[in-house]
Structure formats: C-alpha cells, structure tokens
Amino acid sequence: MSYITIDQVTKRYENQVVLNHISLTLQKGEFATLLGQSGCGKSTLLRSIAGLEEVDRGRILVDQRDITHLSPRHREVGMVFQSYALFPNMTVFDNIAYGLKMKKQRNIKSRVQNMIDMVDLTGKEGSYPHQLSGGQQQRVALARALVMEPKVLLLDEPLSALDAKIRKNLQRELKRIQRELEITTIFVTHDQEEAMTLSDKIFIMNEGNIVQSGSPSEIYTSPVNTFVAKFIGNYNVLNVEVFNKLIRSPELTGNEVAIRPEVLQLTPVEQETIPLQDNWTVKGVIRDISMTGNVLRYEVETDGSILHVDSLHHQGGKLDQGSPIRILIPKKECIVL
Structure with a gap:
C-alpha cells in the first residue's frame, strides 16, 4: 500500500x-x-x-x-x-x-x-x-x-x-x-x-x-x-517527415523522432561504415564544437537540419570545425513520439 x-x-x-x-x-x-x-x-x-x-x-x-x-x-x-x-x-x-x-x-x-x-x-x-x-x-x-x-x-x-x-x-x-x-x-x-x-x-x-x-x-x-x-536528455527532436527526408527513406511514421546525442557516432566520410541494416547514415559538416568536462558536443549541419552529437573527449580524437563528416544513426535508438 x-x-x-x-x-x-x-x-x-x-x-x-x-x-x-x-x-x-x-x-x-x-x-x-x-x-x-x-x-x-x-x-x-x-x-x-x-x-x-x-x-x-x-x-x-x-x-x-x-x-x-x-x-x-x-x-x-x-x-x-x-x-x-x-x-x-x-x-x-x-x-x-x-x-x-x-x-x-x-x-x-x-x-x-x-x-x-x-x-x-x-x-x-x-x-x-x-x-x-x-x-x-x-x-x-x-x-x-x-x-x-x-x-x-x-x-x-x-x-x-x-x-x-x-x-x-x-x-x-x-x-x-x-x-x-x-x-x-x-x-x-x-x-x-x-x-x-x-x-x-x-x-x-x-x-x-x-x-x-x-x-x-x-x-x-x-x-x-x-x-x-x-527537457530531460538534450535529445535531438526532428519532425518525422524531415527525418525521413534526411535518411532518404520513408521508414518512420508518427509526429516527431527523438535521438539522444550520445548514441550518434561521427566517422570521416572516407571511413567504411557499419552495416546499413543496423544504422542509417547521413553526411554533414561540423559547424560548432563545445566542451563540457570530458564530453565534446558537435553541432552538425546536414541537409538543412542540425544534429547534436556527444562523444568522450580523448587525446587525438577531436574532429575539426568545418570538416565533412558522416553520422551513424542506430535505428534502435530512434524514439518516435
């Protein structure tokens, strides 16, 4: 009781x-x-x-x-x-x-x-x-x-x-x-x-x-x-239609999709990607980088949208502002609202 x-x-x-x-x-x-x-x-x-x-x-x-x-x-x-x-x-x-x-x-x-x-x-x-x-x-x-x-x-x-x-x-x-x-x-x-x-x-x-x-x-x-x-997790929140356009596939239905910044991964455009059945990939450009303690937050512009990506800060691992980049978006981490 x-x-x-x-x-x-x-x-x-x-x-x-x-x-x-x-x-x-x-x-x-x-x-x-x-x-x-x-x-x-x-x-x-x-x-x-x-x-x-x-x-x-x-x-x-x-x-x-x-x-x-x-x-x-x-x-x-x-x-x-x-x-x-x-x-x-x-x-x-x-x-x-x-x-x-x-x-x-x-x-x-x-x-x-x-x-x-x-x-x-x-x-x-x-x-x-x-x-x-x-x-x-x-x-x-x-x-x-x-x-x-x-x-x-x-x-x-x-x-x-x-x-x-x-x-x-x-x-x-x-x-x-x-x-x-x-x-x-x-x-x-x-x-x-x-x-x-x-x-x-x-x-x-x-x-x-x-x-x-x-x-x-x-x-x-x-x-x-x-x-x-x-409010709670600094999620990336995108309109579903905008997100489907971003991944070039009408895979999601609903109003909006939320993605935590720490589940996204950045890789150089020339690097081989993880199999597409587990991830969507989109290309973009790093527009801004900020550091909060041991976390680097990247602001990436991709096809008219802005995505925030968090990664641990370690020696030699920092990407540069203005760099072209590929974002890996794990399908299982996308929450339809």
Missing part, C-alpha cells in the same frame, strides 16, 4: 491553475523528485504537502492518514528551504534543538548531538550561522528538520544556492542520510542531473501537470513526448 498518496490535488491562484488534478503515489523510504522548469507548480505541490498552501480540491494522505486540512505542525512533515531560514542569534545546537524544545521533547541533548554527528558538523555546536559556510548552514537546516523524526522530508531546491563542488558533496551526503534513516523524501529541483543522481522516482511537471513519471532510467531512455525529450 502507498505511503504517500496525492489524489486529484488542484490549486488555483485567481484564474490561473497552478496544480491541475495532480495524482501520485510513493512507497515508504522512496526518494522522489519533482522536476520541472520554474513556474511549473513543483514548489506549490511541495508547500501543499507541508500545509503551507491550502489546496482547492483533492486529498493528501501520509501513512493512510488524511492530512489535507491539518495545520503544518500536526502533519509530521519536515521541510528544508533553499534559504536555510536559520535563526541568526542561535548556535548550531540551539537551531537544531529549537523544534524539540517547543514541543518539550525528552533527551534533547543526545538527539541533537546524534544529528550533528550524522550531518558531519561535530565541533560546530557552538558556532553561529554567520560563522558557517553555505554548505554547513544547509546541513544545519537539514538536521533541524530530521531531528523531529518526520514521516516525510520535503526539500525545496535546498542545494541551488551552493557552488558546484559543495553541491555534489551534499548530494552524496543527502542520499546517504536518506538511505540510513529510510525516510520518505520529496525533493524539488529544476536540475536534471541532480534529479538523476538522487532519485528513485522522478515526476516531471509542466504547467501544473505531471507529464511523465518513472525511474531515472525510464525517464531518460523513454520520453513520452517532445517536452520531456527536450
């Missing part, structure tokens, strides 16, 4: 529908990500689960308990914000202990110290927020939410203000902590790589709707429409 159920949740601001009959389920201990562009409704859905937004229709259940109209403090939900929201006049220890003290809990000192150790802030108990780095402040905010032992942890783009190296380190730490505590987690981000790294399940949102859900692998390899293909 599902641990979290969002059932036909709708939210409007004046005449604008922000959440359009949203439904989803999560199992206990899953790490789920709401992924989408700014304004798609993902943070509104998170805030609705936390009780910070009142929904117009639908139900929200946690562990078979209807929390739709409960106040935030009665939902047993912990939330971490992008802005940290720490008390500047309190130490690390007191920030983490604040919720426990308000609820007059027992064993506060040991519970807070255990959480400080878990988020790797040992020795910082007496420090104030202004004495901490951004990454350390976010660890305090995470510990403050987790020390209350919530049934659900909600994370609203908590890493977006951090630099790339700290962000990747915290991604690993966040996943480790989540697995160790086996806490059901819902994470909001617009960063596709972050979603792929952290998630057991991804829900892609667009204009208040969930347009696709599944594991990172399912989302990446099997986009259901053009929006997902362009």
Whole structure:
C-alpha cells in the first residue's frame, strides 16, 4: 500500500491553475523528485504537502492518514528551504534543538548531538550561522528538520544556492542520510542531473501537470513526448517527415523522432561504415564544437537540419570545425513520439 498518496490535488491562484488534478503515489523510504522548469507548480505541490498552501480540491494522505486540512505542525512533515531560514542569534545546537524544545521533547541533548554527528558538523555546536559556510548552514537546516523524526522530508531546491563542488558533496551526503534513516523524501529541483543522481522516482511537471513519471532510467531512455525529450536528455527532436527526408527513406511514421546525442557516432566520410541494416547514415559538416568536462558536443549541419552529437573527449580524437563528416544513426535508438 502507498505511503504517500496525492489524489486529484488542484490549486488555483485567481484564474490561473497552478496544480491541475495532480495524482501520485510513493512507497515508504522512496526518494522522489519533482522536476520541472520554474513556474511549473513543483514548489506549490511541495508547500501543499507541508500545509503551507491550502489546496482547492483533492486529498493528501501520509501513512493512510488524511492530512489535507491539518495545520503544518500536526502533519509530521519536515521541510528544508533553499534559504536555510536559520535563526541568526542561535548556535548550531540551539537551531537544531529549537523544534524539540517547543514541543518539550525528552533527551534533547543526545538527539541533537546524534544529528550533528550524522550531518558531519561535530565541533560546530557552538558556532553561529554567520560563522558557517553555505554548505554547513544547509546541513544545519537539514538536521533541524530530521531531528523531529518526520514521516516525510520535503526539500525545496535546498542545494541551488551552493557552488558546484559543495553541491555534489551534499548530494552524496543527502542520499546517504536518506538511505540510513529510510525516510520518505520529496525533493524539488529544476536540475536534471541532480534529479538523476538522487532519485528513485522522478515526476516531471509542466504547467501544473505531471507529464511523465518513472525511474531515472525510464525517464531518460523513454520520453513520452517532445517536452520531456527536450527537457530531460538534450535529445535531438526532428519532425518525422524531415527525418525521413534526411535518411532518404520513408521508414518512420508518427509526429516527431527523438535521438539522444550520445548514441550518434561521427566517422570521416572516407571511413567504411557499419552495416546499413543496423544504422542509417547521413553526411554533414561540423559547424560548432563545445566542451563540457570530458564530453565534446558537435553541432552538425546536414541537409538543412542540425544534429547534436556527444562523444568522450580523448587525446587525438577531436574532429575539426568545418570538416565533412558522416553520422551513424542506430535505428534502435530512434524514439518516435
């Protein structure tokens, strides 16, 4: 049975529908990500689960308990914000202990110290927020939410203000902590790589709707429409008629065809090709080359269309801008949308 159920949740601001009959389920201990562009409704859905937004229709259940109209403090939900929201006049220890003290809990000192150790802030108990780095402040905010032992942890783009190296380190730490505590987690981000790294399940949102859900692998390899293909994997997306003209064969039917840039291969025009029963081949010219880390992205113009091709960067393997080239397109990697 599902641990979290969002059932036909709708939210409007004046005449604008922000959440359009949203439904989803999560199992206990899953790490789920709401992924989408700014304004798609993902943070509104998170805030609705936390009780910070009142929904117009639908139900929200946690562990078979209807929390739709409960106040935030009665939902047993912990939330971490992008802005940290720490008390500047309190130490690390007191920030983490604040919720426990308000609820007059027992064993506060040991519970807070255990959480400080878990988020790797040992020795910082007496420090104030202004004495901490951004990454350390976010660890305090995470510990403050987790020390209350919530049934659900909600994370609203908590890493977006951090630099790339700290962000990747915290991604690993966040996943480790989540697995160790086996806490059901819902994470909001617009960063596709972050979603792929952290998630057991991804829900892609667009204009208040969930347009696709599944594991990172399912989302990446099997986009259901053009929006997902362009958003999640930097796919090449071509009109089917244009693609059939490109390969000089009316082989595909449908609206559009999507091809991941890393499955395409570039070979010099004079090099012998792989058998055509497995691939289509088209000729083109390299118009631009860009490098992102260890990946080279080639922009190839071919018969009026542009295809992007990704390949690993290695010594002596780089092709030149302006070079005539042949592109091998594996037939099994072409997804008709």
